[in-house]
Amino acid sequence: MAGGADPGMVNEIAHSSAASLLDRVRHSEDPAVVARVLTVVERDGVDDIAELWSSSPSDSLPGVLWRLYMLRTWMRTHRDAIARLWRVGEPVATSASAIAGVDQAPTEDDIARLADSILSGAFTGDFAVAMERAAAFTDVVALGLRVEAGRLTTAAKEREMDVSGDGSMDGTGDGDVDAQAMRAKAARMLHTGANLMTTAKDFHHAANLWRRGKLE
Template sequence: MSSTPSPRFRRPAPLFAARAEEIPGAPDPQLATDLGHESARALLDGVYRSTDPAVVERVLHLVETEGLDDLASLWSGSPAETLPGALWRLYVLHTWAQRNAHDVVRRYREGTHTIPGLRYLAGVAEPPDIDQVRATLDEILRGAFTGDLPIALGRAGAVAVLCAHGTAHLADREQTPELQHAMTTQASRLLSTGEELTEAARMAEAGTLS
């Protein structure tokens, strides 16, 4: 057994805090952009090169331990066609599925009636249930950091698009105008997220996602 220690996991939040202290006054937009790209690449490369399974699990539960706000400060302002922007959308989708799995299952099932073929790309076992949806999003997020980024982004995009179509169907059945409007808005946002993740997957496959 090798005595070489596994690479130490470095979370992105301290990187932002350390660099942000160097900025007098309001953060410079370009520096904020650089921080987002640097932290996303450092996190992705650090996990990919690690031989310690615990490192992957820490990244999987990064939102639970550090909070979504920490990632938002780094990545939420990044365009979808960048690595930090794609990872941000992936983490948001994963967090939604973990916290609201029942709702995700309901919307996903509705969506498969419209575009059933897309469920094969999403890779959710049929018929989907709460445990399966959570496990699938765990698998997708884990895959993004273990060498299958294009596949992970593509699967996440398929899940989001299916949920978008399902949400639109459910909105049509709502009798309350306020709820119907809210769900229609959610469907539009989910569709945008799905399309963005799908495009990010294409760029990752081509080696142009940075």
């Protein structure tokens, strides 16, 4: 459309397409339909879904489906690192493993299967339960990122002290560069963790809205 699409029309298409897709899969007994829905990003790319849903608010059906698709893509792309972060962030006494449906020490293949299970569960099972599984998972991975960031920050401090102790800390030495790199990586981890915590809250809120019949 010349001049850009009308925001109201975009919003209407986003909501109607999300509701139609969810309804279509729920009423289908063909596993191939579910498989196509799961793999739409790998098959067709993310652009079409982004155009439809990415601008929708997090408390809407298209908005939360967008977040689910992005979570699945992220989990499958970084499955090895995420498996390690889960093992770091999963406390000894917690119900997160049971809620998310993953072992306390998952492998990268477990993470890939979980990614598919959460998204398919939103279409074929209890939508609210799928949201709670996604929230529990992102919460623990966010905790793992915070723990790892703390370890890196501590290591950076120790590195700085070591360099300072030998009298060579002038802001240009290799030790100083190493410490700065550690701090930068820790900052990125904290930023990602904060985004995941926000996403977990979005999933929790979506579950509550769905149970009240208000997620549209």
